[in-house]
Amino acid sequence: MIYENMEWIQPDLVRAFQAEETDAYRICTFRDGWVERYGSDVLVSYQTAIAQERLTTELRLWSLSVGFNFTRVFARFLPKQNSGREAPRLITGDSSAPLQAMALERGLRYGIDFGAGYSTGLFVDQRHNRTFVRSLRPKNVLNCFAYTCSFSVAAATTGAMTTSIDLSKKSLIRGRENFLLNGQPITAHRFVPGDVMEYLPRLARKGDKFDLIILDPPTFSRSKIGKAFQVERDFETLLVNALEVGERDCHVLLSTNCTRLDEHALEVMGRFGLKASRRAGTLHREAALPDFPLGVGASTVWLTLR
Numbered sequence: 001m002i003y004e005n006m007e008w009i010q011p012d013l014v015r016a017f018q019a020e021e022t023d024a025y026r027i028c029t030f031r032d033g034w035v036e037r038y039g040s041d042v043l044v045s046y047q048t049a050i051a052q053e054r055l056t057t058e059l060r061l062w063s064l065s066v067g068f069n070f071t072r073v074f075a076r077f078l079p080k081q082n083s084g085r086e087a088p089r090l091i092t093g094d095s096s097a098p099l100q101a102m103a104l105e106r107g108l109r110y111g112i113d114f115g116a117g118y119s120t121g122l123f124v125d126q127r128h129n130r131t132f133v134r135s136l137r138p139k140n141v142l143n144c145f146a147y148t149c150s151f152s153v154a155a156a157t158t159g160a161m162t163t164s165i166d167l168s169k170k171s172l173i174r175g176r177e178n179f180l181l182n183g184q185p186i187t188a189h190r191f192v193p194g195d196v197m198e199y200l201p202r203l204a205r206k207g208d209k210f211d212l213i214i215l216d217p218p219t220f221s222r223s224k225i226g227k228a229f230q231v232e233r234d235f236e237t238l239l240v241n242a243l244e245v246g247e248r249d250c251h252v253l254l255s256t257n258c259t260r261l262d263e264h265a266l267e268v269m270g271r272f273g274l275k276a277s278r279r280a281g282t283l284h285r286e287a288a289l290p291d292f293p294l295g296v297g298a299s300t301v302w303l304t305l306r
């Protein structure tokens, strides 16, 4: 269904998501914005006031056509600079209801918070990668830049021990809550508030090894002591350090939202990492997401060590 260059997902895809117990997905992608569903709520992300207006108006038509009765609509502006990022604001629905909610992805539960900042707590464009993690049934997972630990939760539900590292203590608290939401005791898991770039060499010195490693850094960040991480500059070092703690047959996710690094660039990075650490391995990409147009969303590549 296309409303003048706006791509709204088709009713059969909505039914397919429902059948697999998923209610967090992209509903529409447009040049100047997009719409995503999180459980019974909707988030409209926009670059211009005109885009917000059109997306919100056409959302109503789309939701009638697929029979989705959303509870609330939130909206957030997509700024050019990270410094301009703000939490979503409620534009339709009960303003006295809690800003915390829950979304389902392939039967797993993830906490959503529309009041905790710019991001809601779940990146829907990582759905296929989380499913791939579950299919691998890893034993010992290292989740770098873990945010709300969605990858760790996915791995834990198939029996993995997990280590989640993030600079943000608040995000790791939400991560623990996500474990509990899925009936996973948190005692078997490590939550490390800290800088990945400092912690990886420590894990290597201790001799820790992992059979699955998630590398999904932000484009730019600064730690409390002022150390900057810049994905284009630092991803190679990050990967080489991560490979130090990768077991034989380890799977490594290379992922970024930086628009200057596409999947080809990640593959080049993967080959560089293998060469620099004198390891052998293969690269693959997961199937494209049905709710995202090609080339939209995070760029991701899997590296499997041999």
Ligand SMILES: C[S@@+](CC[C@H](N)C(=O)[O-])C[C@H]1O[C@@H](n2cnc3c(N)ncnc32)[C@H](O)[C@@H]1O
Binding pocket: 121, 122, 123, 126, 144, 145, 146, 147, 148, 149, 150, 151, 165, 166, 167, 168, 171, 194, 195, 196, 197, 216, 217, 218, 221, 222, 223, 229
């Ligand atoms: C893009 S999000 C990661 C999303 C996550 N992989 C997921 O799928 O939900 C980036 C996260 O990296 C964290 N972060 C940024 N720089 C960091 C660093 N140097 N060390 C550890 N965590 C960092 C941020 O706090 C944020 O939670």
